[in-house]
Amino acid sequence: MDEVVIGVGATITVNVAGKVGIPASGVASVAVNIAASGRTSSGEVVAYPSGVAKPETTAVWFPELFYAHNLIFVKVGADGNIKLTNNDESSTVKVFVDAHGYTMSAPGSVAGSTLVPVKPARIGQVTVPANGSALVAPLGKAGIPSSGVSSALFTLSGKSDTNGLIVTYPSGEAQPGDTTLDYGKGLVVQNQIIGRLGTDGQIKITNMGTKAITLYLDATGYFAKPTAAVKGSTIAPITPDNLVTDVTVPANGTYTVGPLGHGGVPASDVSGVYLAITNYYSSGSGVLRVYPSGTAAPATHAVAFQQTRAYSGMLPAKLGADGKINIWNDSSSPIRLWVDQYAYFKTPKTGCTGALAPTGAKTETKASVAAPEPYNPMTVFQASPTAVGSLGVLELAYTDGIGRLMHGRADPNALGSTQWTPIQGQEGYYGQPALGEQADGRLNILAHNLSGDIWSRTQATKEPAAWGNWIDVNQAMGSTVTVARQDDALVAFAVDAAGALRALPQYAANDPYQGWITLGVTGLSTATAPLAIPVADGLRLFFLDASGSWRTALYARGTVSGCATLSDQGFSGNASVVTYPGSRLRIFVRGTDGHILTKTQDGSGNFPQAWDQVGDLIAAGSPSAVVSPGSGKTEVVVRGTDDRVHSTGETVQGSGAWRAWADAQPADDTSAPATDPTAFEYVGTNGSTWSYVFRTINQEPRFYWPEGETLQLAKSSPTFEGRALPKAPAAR
Structure with a gap:
């Protein structure tokens, strides 16, 4: 609409459906910029859906002979129209109405933002x-x-x-x-x-x-965008609703608004609301700053105001953890405040369908300040090459018994050159750290700080390798952390102190982590970190609930779905998963009686109900498995009750038939594993192979590799060679 005059106290109808690129039907709301100017005085324009009574709200406060603007999401009536009312009792008002976007009442044929x-x-x-x-x-x-x-x-x-x-x-x-x-x-x-x-x-x-x-x-x-790393909220318009009417906020004072459960806004699953904030005739100049409750006030403008004028402004307001919003009067004089809401942002539906944790299961929790754990497994992966024809270095990390976080770099052809560096700074860490690689090749490490929070650190440069600053991702987690790649972005996972599954996504490649999001899965154990495996349609998660049952779900762009229970109760420890072509997965766990158990997805992606036992070995720890690049067979190592690492593997590729367990350390090797072994694949000058590492009671890293592995129908395990890696520097 261009230059339409609305009479004193009059109402006009604005046809929305079918106009300027807006669909003719199914439209829930329209984002319109309303510019209004009073002819002889100031006043307010009210915007609302056709077919409902005029609400006591303000869309835009207009001055005399000057156009004030507000961009607003307005719910569209069943007839495809919205209404504009001039609430002033003495002046006509001239308005322009420009469309900037729309939302649908149901998903359209093309996914929207x-x-x-x-x-x-x-x-x-x-x-x-x-x-x-x-x-x-x-x-x-x-x-x-x-x-x-x-x-x-x-x-x-x-x-x-x-x-x-x-x-x-x-x-x-x-x-x-x-x-x-x-x-x-x-x-x-x-x-x-x-x-x-x-x-x-x-x-x-x-x-x-x-x-x-x-x-x-x-x-x-x-x-x-629909293809973004994390799905945002959908906009749900409501009939405009007045939250706050003529409240005086003192100079430098803060007023807290609680929109949940008010005027059509649900009591939960809401990330924010679209607000209109009006300051009526203040006695001075200043700024209203709007921000989530429980956070520090930002240096931003929501509504700036001057003496003897009324101002209104719109914005999408993010809710704090308590579901509330703060409005700070950053001025030297009191103000009169009105707050109206026009829409809420519905968080994406997430959670599990299928079997849930048994009722009455208690969630394990860890203290907010933890003690170092000296014998957690090492994390290992091979970084991408820095140049064509080069080999990526092996990246290793662990935390020791006094809370140091050690990072190691090794030439895959010269493991004796491994260099260890303590990178914890002044902080202390515990549990197994997580390693990921940014889209641009820089290493990212996440570790559980002794304070309870997960801290993140990314290399400032890959070559030469130099670390950036630590970032505390606020919010205490109960479990340690894992990380995986979805598309070009990293996503970390942990279980919070209340037993709820959380994700920590990058919203774009190489970006900093924004903050933990809840995934709608509760009742989980904090003793075991979730495991995340990239598959064709997202990340397949494996996690242990508080009753000791293994469960799985699919994570895709901020949501999880299709939860299934994989085991009975009473399990503990960590799982290991290998991936076969076609995103088919095989999981290994330690059973309640100490035997190693496994199951594999079928052609439809489902896991069978029954587990297969892998040989007769009674394990003392959790298994670690890889698909051998040389033979294509699945290989498994685990710590036994005899303080030795044992090995088995398939007799035929993909058969699920296993060789007898065998000692995976040389006969003259007296090193006893104090940690569970970590098996990994890597590429050296002689091609692709696999190895495993552990640490001894004295924190000595040990490295083992198989000899004589072939594609033949071997009935016996390969022999292993081993050596000590250089030790980490002594604590200072």
């Missing part, structure tokens, strides 16, 4: 020249990922000593005919923006004014 609200943070500022343009690149800033983003949501604010217009649009596209923001001499102005990105990931801002203007961009969320 989903909203990820973030804690407000400043993207930056930009000075746009007079009658000119500037480009803004929001990706990778203020909580917005560096890829997988279709649009950025941000508050655009500024002030000038002249009049003009601002237009925002995707870089590389023609300038549209609408206006994002009007600015006037000496006035503070702002508006919420859905900044659709150009193909270069940038947004263009054009200044239709005679002087340059400096604008501030404060991120409030982003729209994730």
Whole structure:
């Protein structure tokens, strides 16, 4: 709508369905920018769905003879229309209505983007020249990922000593005919923006004014593409609902809003709400800062205000852990506050279907401050090569009995050159650490800090290898951590102190971890870290519940589904999983009687009910398995009750028929494993092979490799050679 005049107290109908690219049916809400200007005085415009009574809310507060803007998600009536009412009793109001997007009441034939609200943070500022343009690149800033983003949501604010217009649009596209923001001499102005990105990931801002203007961009969320690493929330519009009416907030005071369970917003499974915030005739100037409860206040603008004027602003507000939102009056005078909500953001459905943990199962928990665990297994993997024809180094990590986190690097052809470096800094760690490789090849390590949190550290450069800073990913976990790759992004997994399964995703390749998300699976053991295995359609997770039953589920872009129970109760320890072509998996666990058990997915991806016993060995620890690159057979090693490592493997590829268990250490080797062995595949100058490592009671790392392995129908295990790796440096 262009320049439509709404009479005093009058209502107009805006036809939404079938207009400007919006579907003719099935539309739940429309994102519209409403620009309103009073002819003889100020007042308010109310926006709401057709077919319902006018609510006591404010969509935009308009001044006299100047256009105020608000971008708002408005629920669409059953007839495809929305209503606009001029609530002023003395002045007509002239309005423009521009569409910026829409949501559907049911999934469409083409998947749309989903909203990820973030804690407000400043993207930056930009000075746009007079009658000119500037480009803004929001990706990778203020909580917005560096890829997988279709649009950025941000508050655009500024002030000038002249009049003009601002237009925002995707870089590389023609300038549209609408206006994002009007600015006037000496006035503070702002508006919420859905900044659709150009193909270069940038947004263009054009200044239709005679002087340059400096604008501030404060991120409030982003729209994730359907192919993004993590699925965002869907937008569920409601009939506009008043949360707060004329509350006085003192100077420098904070008011807390609790939207859950109010006005059509559910009591749970909500990540945020879309709010309209109005400050009515304050006596001074200042800024309202809106942020999740329980977090520190940001240096961002939600609504900026000046003396003797009313201001309204919209934004998607992320909820705190307690489901509430803080509004801070950052000014030297009290304000009068109204808060309305127009939509909520429904978190993606996640959790398990299928067998659940037995009722009454108690969850194990760990103290928030733990003691070092001296004999946890080592983590090993081979990094990608740094150049064509080169071999990737072997990366090793473990924590020792005094809380040091040791990182080792080894040439796969010269293991005697292994170099160990303590990388814990001033902190202490426990449990088996996790190693992952960023999309750009830099090593990432995650470890359980003695405080209870998982800490993350990534190399600043791969060659020469140099570490960046430690990052504390706040929120205590009960289990240790594991990490795997989904597409080009890493995802870590752990069980929190309450027994709930959590994921820690990168939202884009090489990005920092954003924070733990809950996956809707509870009642798990904290004694065992989840295991994550890449498969064709996501990550296959294996985890132990508090009753000792092994369970599995599929993780895909922030959600889990299809949970199945794999065992009876009473199991403990860690699982090991190998992958066969076609993303078929075989899992190995230690049974309740100490025997090693296994089962394999069938052609439809399901695991059989029964376990197969692997030989007669009674194990003292958890198994570790690999598919031998040389023979294609599945090989297993495990610590026995005799303080020796034992080995078995298939007699024929994929047969599930096993050789007799045999000692996997040379006869003259007197080293006793104090940790469970870790088997791994790697590539050396002579080709692909596999080996295993453990540590002794004196923290001496030991390395073993098979000799004489062939493709023949071998009935006996290969012989093994072994050697001590260089020791880690002594503690200082």
